[in-house]
Amino acid sequence: MKKNIGGRTALATAVTLFMAMGIxxxxxxxxxxxxxxxxxxxxxxxxxxHGIQIAIEEANQQQLKIGxxxxxxxxxxxxxxxxxxxGTAVAQRLVDSKVAxxxxxxxxxxxxxxxxxxAAAGVPQISPSATNPALTQQGIPSVFRVVNDDATxxxxxxxxxxxxxxxxxxxxxxDRTAYGQGLADEVTKAVKAAGGNVVVREYxxxxxxxxxxxxxxxxxxxxxxxxxxxxxxQAAPMAKQMKNLGLKARFMNIGNLPNEQFKxxxxxxxxxVYAWNYGTPLLDMPKGAAFEQKxxxxxxxxxxxxxPAAYDATWAAINAMVKAGSADPKTYLPVLKSESYEGVTGxxxxxxxxxxxxPAATVFQFADGGWKTMSVERN
Amino acid sequence: xxxxxDILLQQVLNGLVLGSIYALVALGYTMVYGIIGLxxxxxxxxxxxxxxxxxxxxxxxxxxxxxxxxxxxLLAIMAAAVVCMLLAQGMEKYAYRPLRKAPxxxxxxxxxxxxxxxxxxxxxxxxxxxxxxxxxxxxQPVEILGATLTNVQVSIMIISVVIMLGLWLLVDKTRLGxxxxxxxxxxxxAGLMGININRxxxxxxxxxxxxxxxxxxxxxxxxxxxxxxxxLLLGLKxxxxxxxxxxxxxxxxxxxxLLLGLIELLAAGYAGQFTGGFLGANYQDIFAFAVLILVLLFRPxxxxxxxxxxRA
Numbered sequence: 111m112k113k114n115i116g117g118r119t120a121l122a123t124a125v126t127l128f129m130a131m132g133i134x135x136x137x138x139x140x141x142x143x144x145x146x147x148x149x150x151x152x153x154x155x156x157x158x159x160h161g162i163q164i165a166i167e168e169a170n171q172q173q174l175k176i177g178x179x180x181x182x183x184x185x186x187x188x189x190x191x192x193x194x195x196x197g198t199a200v201a202q203r204l205v206d207s208k209v210a211x212x213x214x215x216x217x218x219x220x221x222x223x224x225x226x227x228x229a230a231a232g233v234p235q236i237s238p239s240a241t242n243p244a245l246t247q248q249g250i251p252s253v254f255r256v257v258n259d260d261a262t263x264x265x266x267x268x269x270x271x272x273x274x275x276x277x278x279x280x281x282x283x284x285d286r287t288a289y290g291q292g293l294a295d296e297v298t299k300a301v302k303a304a305g306g307n308v309v310v311r312e313y314x315x316x317x318x319x320x321x322x323x324x325x326x327x328x329x330x331x332x333x334x335x336x337x338x339x340x341x342x343x344q345a346a347p348m349a350k351q352m353k354n355l356g357l358k359a360r361f362m363n364i365g366n367l368p369n370e371q372f373k374x375x376x377x378x379x380x381x382x383v384y385a386w387n388y389g390t391p392l393l394d395m396p397k398g399a400a401f402e403q404k405x406x407x408x409x410x411x412x413x414x415x416x417x418p419a420a421y422d423a424t425w426a427a428i429n430a431m432v433k434a435g436s437a438d439p440k441t442y443l444p445v446l447k448s449e450s451y452e453g454v455t456g457x458x459x460x461x462x463x464x465x466x467x468x469p470a471a472t473v474f475q476f477a478d479g480g481w482k483t484m485s486v487e488r489n
Numbered sequence: 490x491x492x493x494x495d496i497l498l499q500q501v502l503n504g505l506v507l508g509s510i511y512a513l514v515a516l517g518y519t520m521v522y523g524i525i526g527l528x529x530x531x532x533x534x535x536x537x538x539x540x541x542x543x544x545x546x547x548x549x550x551x552x553x554x555x556x557x558x559x560x561x562x563l564l565a566i567m568a569a570a571v572v573c574m575l576l577a578q579g580m581e582k583y584a585y586r587p588l589r590k591a592p593x594x595x596x597x598x599x600x601x602x603x604x605x606x607x608x609x610x611x612x613x614x615x616x617x618x619x620x621x622x623x624x625x626x627x628x629q630p631v632e633i634l635g636a637t638l639t640n641v642q643v644s645i646m647i648i649s650v651v652i653m654l655g656l657w658l659l660v661d662k663t664r665l666g667x668x669x670x671x672x673x674x675x676x677x678x679a680g681l682m683g684i685n686i687n688r689x690x691x692x693x694x695x696x697x698x699x700x701x702x703x704x705x706x707x708x709x710x711x712x713x714x715x716x717x718x719x720x721l722l723l724g725l726k727x728x729x730x731x732x733x734x735x736x737x738x739x740x741x742x743x744x745x746x747l748l749l750g751l752i753e754l755l756a757a758g759y760a761g762q763f764t765g766g767f768l769g770a771n772y773q774d775i776f777a778f779a780v781l782i783l784v785l786l787f788r789p790x791x792x793x794x795x796x797x798x799x800r801a
Contacts, residue, residue: 148612148617149617149718150618150619152616152617153617153618286769286771312761312770313770317722318771318773319712320712320754322507323503323753323754323758323773324757324770326496326499326500326503326758327496329496329499330495343714346713346714347712347713350628350713353628354628354638354642355637356630356637371621374623375621375713375714377624378624
């Protein structure tokens, strides 16, 4: 019996040693991602995931050291189906699997409820795309975004409609998501402040593709501009239905345009469509073309929307961990807050609330088979 | 578009276009229910498959160098109808037929299961995002008394009416139609009279599926896109339309579909106006279902439904 116990002890010691060696060889740092990987906005979520994957791959190739050990970064990916309830469930799963940082969520509607779970667990959250102002107004010290918020963008868009496009009677629609509603409210405010007239303020839901009813109302009100806060799979049918109904008004969208798919989806109705996007045009950025090429080589699709911001968010977190010498949020969070990093989308430096210090926004117009940059607005 | 009449007419026409699509799908539900008393919840997915196959065939034909046009579209629709018919045939033969004598709840749950399985299968085949319906037909505006529709929307309404008339002739005037009516009345007695019950039921599924395929294409071409989930809400609405009109009744399904489309568009167009902005266009589905509930409260068998003492 005694011998047996000795044998067990030896075995246990060996196992413990082996495990300790395993840890000493490479420190695994888990980087969490949550966004829609199924459903109508799946390609947006996948785009974010692509950006994170490129950053992680580069970081692993560089054999970065965190506190003397070579760090091995690993992606932990969760599908929140763009649903707030699923979003909080997967947030808890990410916290339970001990991620060092969460890049996400894609939607504001999922990011805000999930942020409370990350805050309680002390896990920093950097959203590449959630733009609802409320996200960074909750007083959570560990929440960031690598994109300008809707209040800024809505102000730019409302001013542009009234001052540059000289629209007199504006119809404003949204998809009634936290994202669309917040944005459309900001545009409404800005239009009124600029002296414009909002003749229709209506909303649909994020599943519908039939907008004939509200567009007919806009036509009855003789709207000369239509603003719609929604993603491309709804903006395209709306552009088509405007054309079909003979509603001759300018169409402006904020959502996930400009992208290449829109041309196919909207067909000839794509011509003349205005679209705002966060940041500056990718190809105008010093590292933009190289990033687009990297994405195309690895995944076969280029940038859809938020992959550059996701890439920058991931690198901002990795840089902070390397500089702080720890993947422990308590140690690297102050570094993340104070550091500045030159990313694909520009300078990533956060203000005290977690917003970018100098966010830019660009308005595009579709003409001659492609998107043309009309103007870049900056704070 | 100055007067309120023009706007009303526009909303009504929009509603009729949507309603004709609902009606075609509703016919698939009502025919199957009329014959074997089963609510085939997988019918919405058959519609989705119809739309997706058409898109795939169209892009294949475009890849093979066929110029887009009415001929390629017809080829694609035929291919989709064949796929949908095979799918419906398979469902009927291998899933519903063995359960024909089982308690009514069993095939109903099976239908829901098939619906979920088909949705996920479609996601695996066609991907998780939406598919763009290529512009095979150039859309042109058509003016009707001051309201504007497109040539595609007008075609959708005309084709629906033609199909419904054809279906009515088929059920009312042909031998197959007579056999279908006989089977609906009493399967066993119809069998004793020499009617091949299995063939009649199969034929019912096939006709429903081909109507579904056409409806799927109409919906995809009208909105320019389709995805793996499109069958879910479309199926639910069409089923409601069938119940609204009186399930089991062909004219009921047609009337129910058109009515549901009208209610939806009118509710979406005027809800904000009449409630001072309290209820918006995003409540259009709620109005449709509220009307359904009201009709069922006062006419449990639907608008055109007859009392069926022998069916629970």
